[in-house]
Amino acid sequence: MSRTIYVIYGKDAETMTDNLLSAYGLERKIEGKESFVLKPNLVTASLPDNGATTHTEIIEAIIKRLHRCGKKNITIAESSWVGASTEEAMRRLGYHDIARKYDVKLLDIKKDKFRKAEYDGVQIELSESVLNADFVINLPVLKGHCQTKMTSAMKNLKGCISDRSKRDFHRWGLMKPIAALNALITPSLTIVDSICGDLDFEEGGTPVETDRMMLSEDPIALDVLGASLMGYTPEEIPYITIGAAYRNVSTKLDDIDIVTLNKPEKGNAKPKGTTARLARYTDPDQACSACYASLIHAIKRLDEDGGIGRLAGKRIAVGQGWRGKESEIGSGACCKCAKHSVQGCPPSASDILSMLKKL
Ligand code: SF4
Numbered sequence: 001m002s003r004t005i006y007v008i009y010g011k012d013a014e015t016m017t018d019n020l021l022s023a024y025g026l027e028r029k030i031e032g033k034e035s036f037v038l039k040p041n042l043v044t045a046s047l048p049d050n051g052a053t054t055h056t057e058i059i060e061a062i063i064k065r066l067h068r069c070g071k072k073n074i075t076i077a078e079s080s081w082v083g084a085s086t087e088e089a090m091r092r093l094g095y096h097d098i099a100r101k102y103d104v105k106l107l108d109i110k111k112d113k114f115r116k117a118e119y120d121g122v123q124i125e126l127s128e129s130v131l132n133a134d135f136v137i138n139l140p141v142l143k144g145h146c147q148t149k150m151t152s153a154m155k156n157l158k159g160c161i162s163d164r165s166k167r168d169f170h171r172w173g174l175m176k177p178i179a180a181l182n183a184l185i186t187p188s189l190t191i192v193d194s195i196c197g198d199l200d201f202e203e204g205g206t207p208v209e210t211d212r213m214m215l216s217e218d219p220i221a222l223d224v225l226g227a228s229l230m231g232y233t234p235e236e237i238p239y240i241t242i243g244a245a246y247r248n249v250s251t252k253l254d255d256i257d258i259v260t261l262n263k264p265e266k267g268n269a270k271p272k273g274t275t276a277r278l279a280r281y282t283d284p285d286q287a288c289s290a291c292y293a294s295l296i297h298a299i300k301r302l303d304e305d306g307g308i309g310r311l312a313g314k315r316i317a318v319g320q321g322w323r324g325k326e327s328e329i330g331s332g333a334c335c336k337c338a339k340h341s342v343q344g345c346p347p348s349a350s351d352i353l354s355m356l357k358k359l
Contacts, residue, residue, distance in 0.1 A: 001186070003249070004257040005216040005225055009264040009290060013195060013213070017061035020191060020215040023261055027069055029188070033134035035073045036066060037107075039187070040139040041156050042078045044203050045089040052204030054139045054193045056094055058213075062137060062191075063102045072103070077129055079109035079159045081202075082166050086110055114162045120246070122172070122180035125162035130185060138187035138219065142226045143197030143204070148174055150237050151202050152226040153190045153219035154182045179242035182219060191215045192222055194229070199275060199300060208275060208296055211265065211289040220244050221256045228253055229294065231301035231349030264288035264346055278303065281311045285321025287332075291346035292318055295331045298352035310359050329359070 006023045010016045030036075040054035048055040059076065066074055076095060080086040086108040090096060099106050107129055114125035130136055140156030148155060155178050158166060169177040192214040196207040210229075216222050223240045227233065234240040234251035244251045265288060278299045284292055295318050302308055317327035322335045330338025331352050333345040342355040 001217045003216070003218045003221045003255075004259060005214055005218075005221055006259050006261060007212065007214050008261045009212050009288075010262070011195075011211055011265065013055045013057040013193070014061040016213050017058045017191065018065065019261060020213060021062070021065055023259065024189070024215055026065060026189075030066070030069060030071065030135055033188075034071070035132070035134045036071060036075070037130055037133040037136045038062060038074065038076045038139060039130070039136060039156065039159060040076065040078055041141045041159070041193075042086060042089040042093065042095075043081050043159075044084050045080075045092040046204045047093065048141075048193075049196060049207065050204035051143055051196050051198030051207030052141065052202060053089070053093060054141055055195055056098060058139060058191060058193055060098060060102070062139075063098070063104060067102065074102070074104040075107050075129065075133070076104060077107040077109050077112075077127065077160075079127075079161075079163070082163050109160060110163060114165075117184050119180040119183045120176070122177050123165075123168075124177070124181055124184060125165045126181075126185060127160045127162075130160045135189070136185075136187040138190040140190065140192055141197050142192050142194040142210075142214075142229070143202060144200040144230070145202045146200065148178070148237060148239065149232060150223070150227055150230050152192055153216075153222040154178055154239055154243055156190075157181050157185055157187070157219075160185060175238040176242055178239035179246055182239075182243045183246045187219065189215070189217055190219050190222055192226065194226070199296070206275060208293045209289040210293040218249075218256075220247065220249060220251070224251050224253055224256060225258065228348045228350045229297070231294075231297045231353045233350065264290045281308075281315055283315035283317050283327070285317070285319040287319030287321075288346060291332045291334075294346050294349045294352055297349035298331075298356060301349065301353050302356050305357075307357060310356070316356075329356075331355075
C-alpha cells in the first residue's frame with residue numbers, strides 16, 4: 001500500500017476530485033476490478049455545508065470517472081449513527097437523485113448482511129457488501145469529534161459495521177475497536193473531504209472552511225496528516241497509534257510522502273458562528289481559508305490546554321495582506337516579517353500551536 005498523500009486546494013469539489021484521481025492514476029488501479037463501493041459520511045441528515053457529511057459533488061465526480069472507464073457496478077453504501085435513519089440522510093442529501101441519474105445502487109448498511117470477525121480480541125460484525133466489493137472508496141470528512149477529538153479516514157469505516165457493533169465500540173472506548181476495524185477492512189482508496197469540516201462535533205454545526213481535499217491509499221497516513229492539520233499529535237488520537245502498531249507503520253509526518261497539487265486560493269476567510277469567539281485573537285487580511293482554519297484550530301487547542309491567557313490583548317496576523325509588513329505574531333509564510341512567526345503555506349495547526357506555546 002502506498003503511503004503517498006495527494007493534497008489539493010480549491011472550492012470546486014468536483015474538479016478537485018477529478019484532479020486528485022488523475023494524480024493518483026485511478027484508471028491503472030482499477031484494471032480488472034468490477035464492483036465498487038463508495039462509502040461517504042452520512043452520520044446524520046445534515047447538509048455538507050454544515051461540516052458533517054461528504055459533499056455529493058465528490059461522489060458524482062467519482063461515478064463519472066468510473067463510468068468513463070466502463071465500470072457500471074457501483075454502490076453507495078453507508079450507515080448513519082445509531083438512532084438516525086440512513087434512508088432519511090440519503091433522501092435529504094439527494095442520493096436518490098444521484099442513484100437515478102447515474103444508475104448506481106444505494107445501500108443502507110443497517111439492512112445489510114454481516115460477517116463476524118475478530119482482531120486483537122475485538123469482535124466486529126462487518127458489512128458483507130463492503131467485504132465483497134472489488135474496490136472500496138472511503139469518503140470521510142475531516143472534522144472534530146466530541147469523544148475521539150478527530151474523525152476522518154479510519155473512523156469513517158465505523159459506518160461499515162452493524163449497529164450492535166457500533167454500540168459495542170462505544171462500550172469499549174472507541175480507540176482500540178476503531179484500530180481493530182482498520183486492521184480488518186482496508187479501503188482501496190480514501191478521499192478526505194476537508195472542504196469545511198466541523199470544529200468540534202461529528203454532527204456538524206460549526207463548520208470551518210478549509211477548501212482542501214486529500215487522497216491516499218493509506219487511511220493511517222491520512223489521519224496522521226489530519227491530526228496535524230487540526231493541531232493534534234497522533235498520540236492524542238490513540239486509534240491512530242494503535243492502528244499504526246497493528247500495521248507496523250510510522251506515525252511521523254516526515255515519513256509520509258505528501259504531494260501538494262496546487263497552492264491555496266487567495267481568499268478573505270471570515271469567522272463564522274462559534275468560531276467568532278476564537279477569532280478575536282486573529283487579525284486576518286486576505287487570508288486563504290486553509291491558513292485561517294489552521295490558525296483557528298491552533299487557538300482552539302491552546303484554549304483547551306488552558307493556555308489562551310498568553311494571547312490576552314494580542315491578535316495574530318494571518319493572510320496575504322500581511323506580506324512585507326511587521327507584526328508581533330504571525331501565522332504562515334505571508335507573515336514572515338512578524339517578530340514571532342511560523343512558516344508554511346499554509347502552516348499546520350500543530351506547528352502554529354507549538355509556536356504559540358513558546359510565546
Ligand atoms: S501563507 Fe499566505 S498564501 Fe500561504 S496559505 Fe497562508 S495566507 Fe495563503
